[in-house]
Amino acid sequence: MTGSYDIPAMPDGFVWGAATAAYQIEGAVAEDGRGPSIWDTFCRRPGAVADGSSGEVACDSYHRWCDDVDLLDGLGVDAYRFSVAWPRVLPTGHGTVNKPGLEYYDRLVDALCEKGIRPFVTLYHWDLPQALEDVGGWRVRDTAEHFADYATVVAERLGDRVHDWITLNEPYVSSMVGYAEGRHAPGATEGHGALAAAHHLLVGHGLTVRALRAVQPGARVGITLNLSPAVPAGDAEADRAAADRMDLMLNRQFTDPVLGGSYPDGFERLYAGVSDLSFRRDGDLALIGAPLDFLGVNYYYRIHAADAPYEQPDPALRSAFDIGVRSATRAGVPVTDLGWPIEPHGLYETLTGLAGRFPGLPPIYVTENGVAQLREEPGADPERIRFIAEHLAAAARSGVDLRGYFYWSLLDNFEWARGYGPRFGLVHVDYPTGERTPRASYHWLRERLARRTPIGS
Ligand code: GBH
Numbered sequence: 001m002t003g004s005y006d007i008p009a010m011p012d013g014f015v016w017g018a019a020t021a022a023y024q025i026e027g028a029v030a031e032d033g034r035g036p037s038i039w040d041t042f043c044r045r046p047g048a049v050a051d052g053s054s055g056e057v058a059c060d061s062y063h064r065w066c067d068d069v070d071l072l073d074g075l076g077v078d079a080y081r082f083s084v085a086w087p088r089v090l091p092t093g094h095g096t097v098n099k100p101g102l103e104y105y106d107r108l109v110d111a112l113c114e115k116g117i118r119p120f121v122t123l124y125h126w127d128l129p130q131a132l133e134d135v136g137g138w139r140v141r142d143t144a145e146h147f148a149d150y151a152t153v154v155a156e157r158l159g160d161r162v163h164d165w166i167t168l169n170e171p172y173v174s175s176m177v178g179y180a181e182g183r184h185a186p187g188a189t190e191g192h193g194a195l196a197a198a199h200h201l202l203v204g205h206g207l208t209v210r211a212l213r214a215v216q217p218g219a220r221v222g223i224t225l226n227l228s229p230a231v232p233a234g235d236a237e238a239d240r241a242a243a244d245r246m247d248l249m250l251n252r253q254f255t256d257p258v259l260g261g262s263y264p265d266g267f268e269r270l271y272a273g274v275s276d277l278s279f280r281r282d283g284d285l286a287l288i289g290a291p292l293d294f295l296g297v298n299y300y301y302r303i304h305a306a307d308a309p310y311e312q313p314d315p316a317l318r319s320a321f322d323i324g325v326r327s328a329t330r331a332g333v334p335v336t337d338l339g340w341p342i343e344p345h346g347l348y349e350t351l352t353g354l355a356g357r358f359p360g361l362p363p364i365y366v367t368e369n370g371v372a373q374l375r376e377e378p379g380a381d382p383e384r385i386r387f388i389a390e391h392l393a394a395a396a397r398s399g400v401d402l403r404g405y406f407y408w409s410l411l412d413n414f415e416w417a418r419g420y421g422p423r424f425g426l427v428h429v430d431y432p433t434g435e436r437t438p439r440a441s442y443h444w445l446r447e448r449l450a451r452r453t454p455i456g457s
Contacts, residue, residue, distance in 0.1 A: 005385050005388075006448060007388075007445070007448045007452065008392055008393055009452070009453060009454065010402075010454060011454060011455050011456070012455070013454075014403065014405075015079045015118065015365065015404030016077050017118075017120065017404060017406040017407070018072060018081070018407050018408075018409065018410035018426065019081035019368055019406040019407065019408050019409055020061070020082050020410050020411060020413065021083045021126070022083045022084060022125060023037065023085065023125065023126065024055065024058060024059075024415070025058050025068075025413045026058060026059075026062040026085065027055065027056060027061065027063075028063065029054075029055060029056050031062060033091055033098040033100055034087055034088045034091060034098070034101055035087040035091025035098075035129050035130065035131065036130040037085070037086070037087045037127035038127070038128045038133045039054075039055060039126065039127055039185045040054065041130050041185065042184070042187050043055065043056075048187060049416075049418075049419045050418050051419035052419070053419040055414045058413060059411050059412070059414075059429050059431075059434065059436075060434045062104065064434055064436075065104075065108050066111065067436055068411070069108070069112060069115060069117070071411075071427055072115070072410065073115045073117065074446065075426070075438075075442060075449070076446050076449040076450055077117065078118055079117060079119070079404065079406070080117050080119060080120065080410075081120040081122060081166070081406045082108070082119070082120075082121065082122070083121070083122035083123070083127075083169065084105055084122070084123055085127050086123075086147075086150050087101075087127060087129040088101030088104065089101045089150060090129065090146075090150050090153065091129065093129035093131050093132035093143075094132075094146045094149060097153055102153070102154070102157050105121075105157075106158065113161050118163075119158075119161070119162050120166060120365075120406070121162050121164070121165055121166065122166040123147075123150070123154060123168070123208065124147065124167065124204075125169040126169065126174055126178070126184070126185070126416075128143075128185075132146060137179075138174065138175065138179065138198075138200045138201055138204075139179070139190075139193045139196045140200065141200055141203065141279070143204065144203040144204035145204075147204035147207070148207035148208045148211040151167070151208040151211055151212060152211045152212075159216040163219060164294075165212055165219055165221045165222070166223060167209060167212075167221065167223050168201055168205050168224065169224045169298075170225065171198060171201040171205070171223075171254055172225065172250055172251075172254055174197065174201055175195075175197040175320075176320060176321055178194075179193055179194035179320075180319045180322075182321075184417060189319045189321075190319055190320065191271070191274040191315075191316075192274065192276075194319065194321070195271060195274070195275045195277065195279075195320050198253060198254075199279050199280060202257055202258065203284055203287065203288065205288065206287030206288040206289075207287065208221075209221050220294060221294075222294035222295055222365070224297070225255060225296070225298070226297075226298040226299075227251050227297055227298070227299060227350045227354075228301055228302055228303045228346070228350075229247075229302045229303070229346050229349045229353065230244075230246035230250065230251070230302070230303045230305050231243055231303070231304055231305065232304075232305060233305055233328035233330065234306065234328075236307070238307035239305060239307050242305040242306055242307040242308070242326075243325075245270055245323045245325055246303055248266055248267055248270050249270070249320070249323055252264040252267070253267065255354070255358070257288045258288060258289060258292070258295075259289070259354070259357075259358040259360075259361060260289065261285050261288070261289030270323065273315030273318075274316070291362070293362060294363045294403065295361065296365050296367035297350060297351070297354075297364055297366050298366075298367055298369070298408070299347045299350055299368070299369050299391070300368075300369065301346065302341055302343045303327055304329065304333075305325050305327065306325070306326045307324060307325070307326075308324055308326035309324065310322055310323075336371050336387075337374040337375075338374075338418075338422055342387065344390040344393065344394040345394055347369070347394045347395055348394040348397055348398050351364065351395060351398035351400045352399070352400065354400070355399075355400045361400070363401045363403045364403065365402070365403050365404040365406065366391075366402070366404070366405045367406050368408035369388075369391050369405065369406075370384075370387070370424045371383060372415070372422035372424045373423050374422060375423075376423070377428075378430075378439060379440060381439045381441045382440070384439070384440075384441040388407060388441065392405060407426060407445070409426075411425045411429050412424065412425035412427070412428055413429070425439070426438065426441050426445065427442055
């Protein structure tokens with residue numbers, strides 16, 4: 001069956017890769033001077049993580065990073081996207097640099113370079129130092145300044161070998177899921193505070209772009225956004241309006257300032273009474289909208305939006321996640337084990353939509369795309385092979401300037417609030433022993449990559 005799935009021919013230089021993130025794989029949360037992050041704290045909150053687990057051990061990649069590099073090498077990818085844990089480098093978020101923390105990434109980068117695997121480094125994949133959360137977290141502007149200083153420290157150390165930087169992973173999730181929905185760390189359910197967090201994340205992005213270019217003139221800098229087309233669940237005008245609200249909150253709150261230098265029309269109206277947006281300052285949008293070398297897109301699914309009553313009728317008490325929208329399921333649309341609709345065409349729509357709306361759109365990397373299984377077995381995963389092949393085909397069809405594709409994830413890992421149940425890996429991880437076993441999808445991709453022929457050759 002899966003023998004019939006293939007990867008599309010891509011232009012020469014197209015980057016094939018796999019992705020992970022620090023808190024989801026490293027473990028060793030108290031080793032070598034690492035400070036606590038908001039996720040260490042959040043995981044201890046009763047009920048926060050489905051199976052009561054945490055990233056305390058995870059895939060133990062802090063010790064088994066050599067195995068991970070060997071797996072990447074065996075897979076034959078061109079690149080590895082991983083993240084640096086801010087609290088390893090600066091245990092309280094700013095101040096004294098923790099040398100051993102930085103050395104871990106130094107070794108990893110050396111090992112990757114030795115194998116000819118290009119590092120794509122994400123500077124923030126949700127693990128804010130707890131000490132910064134204690135003084136306001138992303139609600140306050142200082143955190144954005146600290147972020148740029150931290151990025152500078154990392155680039156000064158790794159910049160001779162790392163040329164591709166991703167400032168933030170999914171500021172939507174950091175702000176709206178963390179500070180408004182409360183399902184992620186720090187677990188807050190705020191209106192104004194969450195919108196401030198989103199804005200300050202973007203300011204932090206802008207400051208970091210500037211800082212990276214200053215320390216490393218040849219750096220290629222981008223940001224990764226999770227984008228989900230929001231489509232009306234039904235024909236009613238109310239569902240169309242709901243889809244538009246979802247699109248504003250999830251997509252355009254981030255794409256429009258970053259790629260177009262302005263907040264989208266309708267955004268102030270969406271949050272009228274929730275926040276006066278007084279955290280915005282003159283000059284912010286010029287900073288946030290500064291040109292990028294690439295845009296990272298994480299695509300998992302489309303959202304079928306249905307109109308729903310607000311949970312909190314009084315806007316002054318409402319969280320920024322409470323926008324009167326319910327995610328509906330669509331009859332006939334297949335779903336993953338997590339109930340996420342499988343619609344490869346949504347990736348096509350996402351990419352062509354960006355190209356249509358932003359004339360100066362930079363080159364794009366798909367920095368995450370993947371599917372989880374809930375069953376534990378290491379072996380056959382035909383649905384993953386099909387998922388990858390169909391999404392790649394949709395991306396290739398889009399006609400945008402696509403420079404690479406990173407599968408999420410190299411390994412099964414700590415899936416945030418869902419704990420260790422969902423397994424996204426090309427490689428199975430046996431958590432009690434840390435043993436890694438490549439799945440059929442790994443072998444399939446390895447074989448396809450080995451005999452790829454770039455377009456035009
Ligand atoms: C990515 O986020 C993350 O970057 C990565 O760390 C993570 O492991 C990966 O996805 C897989 O989840 O729980 O059904 O209500 C993707 C964006 C936004 C997708 C929140 C899931 C919640 C859907 N995520 N969304 S649900």
